[in-house]
Amino acid sequence: MSKLEELEGFFSPKVVGFYGVSNVMQKFGTLHLTNLLSAGYQGKVIPIHPKEEEIIGFKAYQNIKEVPEKVDLVVIATPTEYINDILEECGQKGVSHAIVLSGGFLEVGNEKGQERMKTIADTYGMKIMGPNCSGEVVTPDINITHVPWPPREGGAAIISQSGTYAVQPLIAISSKIGLGISKIISVGNEVNTDLVDYLEAMEEDQKTTTIGIYFEAVRRGKEFIEAVERINKKKPIVIIPIGQTEAGTRSAKSHTAAITSPGFIIDSICEQTGAIKVKNSIEMLNLLNGFDSLPLPKGNRVGILTMGGGPGTLMSDLFESNGMKVPILSNKMQEKLKPWMPETASTMNPIDLTYSDDMQNYLNVLPDLLLKSDEIDSLIIYGLMGSEYHKNLVNVPESIKENPSIVTMRNFGEMMHDFFIAIFDELIKYKQKYDKPIILTCYNTREERFVAYLQDHGIPVYYPEEGVWALIRMWQYAHFLKEKGIK
């Protein structure tokens, strides 16, 4: 059986039993149940509760033995003391997979409890995610976490040894940057499935193109390194190590029940395997987004197309001080660009239009010319005309609110909508056409619907600094593969 098949019960359960749910508001378990329902889950959910006959409208059973059908997965959020007995019952019933959200085991020194859990699991051949974990997301329709907004479907898998990072921050940021997620897995205390297992499952998973890891402790060091080295050649791996200083280690130790590996181990693993170490969630998720949605850069030459000198300069600085080049374009190329640019613009690279309201030039004609040339390997663009820009005109003084010019301006976004979408669709095509990464940067965020459109259709939209870092690291990865003769 392949790793993915072994763990399949977590990823496509048809019937899910819930322990620790009730009709009481805010109950941790209930939140997981309702989030699964809100995500559009099409399977069956079965609450199991010692007293209630119905829980938020679903028939409840007192004991899993009474459930007439086969249960593929149980989710357990009861107090610690009941959990092993529940697992025993589930084992007898033939449940193959369990997510144990509750803590109270190795992480608080309850070695005995965790050992018994392992024995039960092994006896019945049951796979357990956790204990002391934050659950999982399997797009498009499974969200068994306490955060109610699952991210959109896509290719990034995330495996986390930090329960907290696996959910709130990750899901919130993923949604904000439009990152497409295949799976989020919170491994918890890893009683009988661990980081390496899930990593190997994601290696096989067809939907997963790139993998992010929140790393706190290595239990099977050799297997971990081998897996990272092998998988990273096919699916880029991004790692955040957590727990490197005294207080950090103290804190990590108290909540994951594992001996924390020092940061330098991660550095050496990354050096050996080509996996990429980053410092925080935003960097990781931006980078996964780049890997999932863009082709790799084939060289280190970047074209910068900008609506303003400041961001152009800043991006240039960052690229050039981190091993990439922002080459001056050939005279021939500059001549080609000139007719499409204002007189005060600079054609050297950064290609700086200073200001333009001609989005077709800016996001189609100029990118097409630049990407088509053999003078750059990637394109980064700064500046986006927003649809929300003129809505603020509702605040003008009452006396001019209905002035025809004001009304027209207020409706600008609406009027231009279809026209802009056509421009974006064209830009998105260039990415495949020229097989070069395109990143758009601006300070608008997802609340601006044009940003959401681009993000959801495969052009990452970031703050300028963030976009630069994503591209730098994509280039470092591409360079690693080249040097090793892999690609």
Next chain:
Amino acid sequence: MSKLEELEGFFSPKVVGFYGVSNVMQKFGTLHLTNLLSAGYQGKVIPIHPKEEEIIGFKAYQNIKEVPEKVDLVVIATPTEYINDILEECGQKGVSHAIVLSGGFLEVGNEKGQERMKTIADTYGMKIMGPNCSGEVVTPDINITHVPWPPREGGAAIISQSGTYAVQPLIAISSKIGLGISKIISVGNEVNTDLVDYLEAMEEDQKTTTIGIYFEAVRRGKEFIEAVERINKKKPIVIIPIGQTEAGTRSAKSHTAAITSPGFIIDSICEQTGAIKVKNSIEMLNLLNGFDSLPLPKGNRVGILTMGGGPGTLMSDLFESNGMKVPILSNKMQEKLKPWMPETASTMNPIDLTYSDDMQNYLNVLPDLLLKSDEIDSLIIYGLMGSEYHKNLVNVPESIKENPSIVTMRNFGEMMHDFFIAIFDELIKYKQKYDKPIILTCYNTREERFVAYLQDHGIPVYYPEEGVWALIRMWQYAHFLKEKGIK
């Protein structure tokens, strides 16, 4: 006359004339006019236009000479060729201040045009902001930029040599983090008012508590250093240098018409003056927000109160690897905390509750105990119960949508609103009561109204990493003042 008085016409004009505005949608000048109106400006605006009799409902004049009243400030967004003649007329009319948005001068090699501008300005004693600038924001009611959402009123002044950074990114991010702004000034080509002038004006400005600078080039080096050294002792100064590598310099040169100073000059200025260099807008604005809204830390000991091990560990790591301490609390202190925490929680520091839905404990009782003690100098908190959390329950299957438990949960945020606000108000008081900085971190952002409430009432709310960096730099500043015997 003090510097502030000299420049007062920019900051409190009663009558503003506009050149380069029309009834045509999207016109750059018109955008500035409507944004000023949308900001709630209470003075008079006067469009000046060669042909139109009325512009968006306001009587237009063909020439400024025809305007019956005194005009304090003109805003010019016409093509380059008309500008100096306009300024000449304005000088004759007795206009004392002009903002020239249009470019086409020194930054594109038009030295003559810029020299003539300087001569006109000197002849009439007129102060010019620009040319080639992005205008200004003076809270609460002046926004002469092309971005329609002015930030809230507060103590941070920003002076920018980058026109782009002065507006879109700055205003967008400020609004997102709830930064309170006193003034934003885009200096452009600095024809007769420069960075040093505005810096000295902000020194005097009662509303300004801290100053951010986007720095590209130093024209009056000695005066700049002296000003930074003197002012930084009273109002912390944060600097972003732009234009440090070859391509960066090339780009900076092409759009600001100044010789760019290498980054190491900024490093040495910061070392000498104690001003703080940061890398990007987000860091700068987060830090200004800390300086504006919080007391300075008196020592390097931080208490971390967290709802999850991951963020606790990450924050610990960052503090300890950057010169701050996350000390283990005394046994006595730990005993005091214990009754208020779940059994599985860790009291050492990070103080990790793992999970709790008791916000009163979390944001009042525990912070009060911690801040009151003499074991920590600052408090950073991770985790916030959101009001939007349960709204997603609109997506549950139709059959259970009106289930009483579901309805109750859906309304949870509303029900708890007043209760939560009372808890926040109490937390906000501790900041003054104990004269220690408090930063809240989470992955909710301003769309969550509780985040907005805290931000607008003086508790910065950041992503964990960002909050840590703001506090580290606040400590570095406090430490500098101490070492120099200033505070």
